[in-house]
Amino acid sequence: MPLGSRVLAWEDAGVILSKLSELPAVSYVMPVLNEEEFLEAAVHTILAQDYAGEKEIVLALGPSRDGSNEIAARLAAQDSRVRLVENPARDIPVGLNLAIAESKHPVVVRVDAHSELTPDYTRLGVAALRREEAANVGGIMRAAGRSPVQRAIARGYNSPYGLGGGAYHGDGTPGIAESAYLGIFRREAIEAVGGYDPGILRGEDWELNLRIRRASGKIWFEPALKVTYWPRASLRDLSKQFFATGTWRAVLVRRYGRANPWRFFAPGALVTSLAVSVVGLVLLLLGVLSWASWWPLLLLPLAGYAAGILFAVLRIPEQQGVRDRLLTGATLITMHLSWGTGFLRGLLFGGGRVVDRSRA
Missing domain, CATH: 3.90.550.10 (Spore Coat Polysaccharide Biosynthesis Protein SpsA; Chain A)
Structure with a gap:
């Protein structure tokens, strides 16, 4: 039977390894x-x-x-x-x-x-x-x-x-x-x-x-x-790759649940909290919400993320000059937001035919 034609669940399979020679082909x-x-x-x-x-x-x-x-x-x-x-x-x-x-x-x-x-x-x-x-x-x-x-x-x-x-x-x-x-x-x-x-x-x-x-x-x-x-x-290709990766990680979460490490949930949570922050900022600027209230607390995720990116850019080695640091910051933001957006898409709609076309 060809590989992949029947992917076995763990209940069906058991890995039994024979002795491996010193120089196996x-x-x-x-x-x-x-x-x-x-x-x-x-x-x-x-x-x-x-x-x-x-x-x-x-x-x-x-x-x-x-x-x-x-x-x-x-x-x-x-x-x-x-x-x-x-x-x-x-x-x-x-x-x-x-x-x-x-x-x-x-x-x-x-x-x-x-x-x-x-x-x-x-x-x-x-x-x-x-x-x-x-x-x-x-x-x-x-x-x-x-x-x-x-x-x-x-x-x-x-x-x-x-x-x-x-x-x-x-x-x-x-x-x-x-x-x-x-x-x-x-x-x-x-x-x-x-x-x-x-x-x-x-x-x-x-x-x-x-x-x-x-x-x-x-x-x-x-x-x-x-x-x-x-x-x-390029950042555009990186975004395509990470969106697809986040989408399919969500598919694995839907299938395997707690078998997934907690870190795979972080980008989706980040995108959700940043979206709430951005909406809150718009409503505050439009006067729909009052600055003289607790509503400005909605901006904490946005401020915290900006501070985190700044901290990371200052800590990551092998950078030379302002241009490198700006590119590093742009890279981190692209990775996080593309992965997290894809993850939310995958949780809601599954993988579908989302594929990484960045090398096309």
Whole structure:
């Protein structure tokens, strides 16, 4: 039965892992859509891994509008370890399931076309899989940028003031984790729970890891693993991405309730409180409400958020000059409000066909 055709609930599944050899063969799976700027470098960082075991790469090609598929075909022609599979549905979880089904090795490494692995990534990750008897191992995502805006967005990713302090955005200590960035999986664990859910268009990693955990599989955070991530390069694209992410987080809240960490509720609460503040400010300025009353207290969320953004901008490192600080502030506001607005949309209406078109 194809992966994703029947996503198993935790009651149906149990992760039972066989003993892993010292140098198990590894399959890298990568969904690709409009990634011509990053794809070749991403594939080369995989081929350059200092891991001595056998390797293969399966690229799931969506209907890209740029030269991604031509680049992928050239890479496959140059190296027999690179194979291609079509993903006409374009959605990430569908592409991942197709690539996993096409692959054959006992360790499955999820990679993204806009990410670059350090040379020791696979070696250290497989060692952690074996040592911890884990179902999945993930490390640290460190965002980077080339332009001033992309560098500001990277600072937002790397800061707890931007994404709320998930373990893989900081340094942290090794240990059992809730989820993992990308992930180095035991194939048995993925197959035991039925693969990625094709109906979850964002947050698919967290959802898969939740089912693995509920099936008694261990998710392990290994900060020695490092991945460079190239984020969106404009605030407009960042807003599209975070709106979709917030929407689908709300879908996961509707489905899994308290299994979601409290931090995922914060942006929706922020947007709600700011909306009340803005309405209160308008009514005060119009004279509908009196300043000589308790009504000005409605402005506290707006004032508090402005103070919080100022505090964050002053604390976040790697900024040079006023322009960088302004871009950092704009990035944080875009992240928070887009995510929170999407979250409220998802709570009210579900996910629908809200997808991230920012790389289109």
